[in-house]
Amino acid sequence: xxxxxxxxxxxxxxxxxxxxxxxxxxxxxxxxxxxxxxxxxxxxxxxxxxxxxxxxxxxxxxxxxxxxxxxxxxxxxxxxxxxxxxxxxxxxxxxxxxxxxxxxxxxxxxxxxxxxxxxxxxxxxxxxxxxxxxxxxxxxxxxxxxxxxxxxxxxxxxxxxxxxxxxxxxxxxxxxxxxxxxxxxxxxxxxxxxxxxxxxxxxxxxxxxxxxxxxxxxxxxxxxxxxxxxxxxxxxxxxxxxxxxxxxxxxxxxxxxxxxxxxxxxxxxxxxxxxxxxxxxxxxxxxxxxxxxxxx
Ligand code: AMP
Ligand code: FE
Ligand code: FE
Ligand code: ZN
Numbered sequence: 001x002x003x004x005x006x007x008x009x010x011x012x013x014x015x016x017x018x019x020x021x022x023x024x025x026x027x028x029x030x031x032x033x034x035x036x037x038x039x040x041x042x043x044x045x046x047x048x049x050x051x052x053x054x055x056x057x058x059x060x061x062x063x064x065x066x067x068x069x070x071x072x073x074x075x076x077x078x079x080x081x082x083x084x085x086x087x088x089x090x091x092x093x094x095x096x097x098x099x100x101x102x103x104x105x106x107x108x109x110x111x112x113x114x115x116x117x118x119x120x121x122x123x124x125x126x127x128x129x130x131x132x133x134x135x136x137x138x139x140x141x142x143x144x145x146x147x148x149x150x151x152x153x154x155x156x157x158x159x160x161x162x163x164x165x166x167x168x169x170x171x172x173x174x175x176x177x178x179x180x181x182x183x184x185x186x187x188x189x190x191x192x193x194x195x196x197x198x199x200x201x202x203x204x205x206x207x208x209x210x211x212x213x214x215x216x217x218x219x220x221x222x223x224x225x226x227x228x229x230x231x232x233x234x235x236x237x238x239x240x241x242x243x244x245x246x247x248x249x250x251x252x253x254x255x256x257x258x259x260x261x262x263x264x265x266x267x268x269x270x271x272x273x274x275x276x277x278x279x280x281x282x283x284x285x286x287x288x289x290x291x292x293x294x295x296x
Contacts, residue, residue: 028260047061048072075093
């Protein structure tokens with residue numbers, strides 16, 4: 001009998017775990033490697049990259065993380081909507097080549113472009129903003145969203161920061177808003193499960209809280225967990241979620257939703273229990289965690 005390979009999986013995860021961070025492959029402001037550097041500065045031991053509707057940053061983030069002695073969990077935040085409510089489905093350890101999921105994320109990303117152009121056209125009737133301004137704020141190939149329009153409004157001197165843009169011009173009530181295509185949450189969860197992934201509802205008790213009935217339907221469809229410790233979940237909402245998680249033995253996560261300079265969220269401001277990450281790993285079968293090379 002030989003000893004287990006010391007370069008493979010650690011007995012337990014070293015350091016805090018943050019399973020929800022964004023790079024400039026979607027609406028974060030930093031390259032994946034820079035984001036990893038920032039996470040390392042905050043002392044994190046394990047991170048997941050969860051860009052909206054894309055896996056484009058995985059390779060860069062995984063290489064940077066393991067080089068720094070951190071564990072990398074492949075992830076994504078899949079856009080969905082329940083009527084007018086936007087629902088974000090975090091997905092972990094799914095197969096990034098799954099044809100159905102690849103087709104669906106491509107459709108969402110593509111539709112987000114036309115939608116962003118329509119929003120900019122609407123805003124352009126009242127403010128000096130053009131589509132080129134948004135392109136200047138968007139990395140090539142990145143998933144386009146309102147945050148990029150916000151950055152363009154900042155660059156034009158129309159608002160001070162993303163927060164002011166979202167509270168004002170980009171708020172649906174202001175009349176410039178347009179929606180983009182997204183699957184309903186049930187379909188989103190089925191897609192993630194079929195791709196071997198573990199679906200976790202992101203910030204389920206924030207501003208756009210889903211109903212109890214919807215949540216129960218998603219659990220029946222294979223929902224793996226709930227992101228409870230997140231700055232946008234209200235205290236009362238967290239209590240509601242903890243009750244449901246206990247009742248259905250769901251995985252519970254906590255995370256920062258870091259977006260670089262685009263939001264005040266700091267890597268590691270909320271973290272996930274190692275036992276919960278272990279449950280995600282035991283359940284995910286479409287891709288694998290990337291562990292650091294040890295003993296350096
Ligand atoms: P979209 O999916 O294009 O409608 O844009 C929603 C994204 O905007 C979310 O993923 C958030 O990361 C970001 N966002 C929402 N509210 C704010 C805010 N107040 N400040 C900065 N970013 C925000
Ligand atoms: Fe975002
Ligand atoms: Fe989200
Ligand atoms: Zn997010």
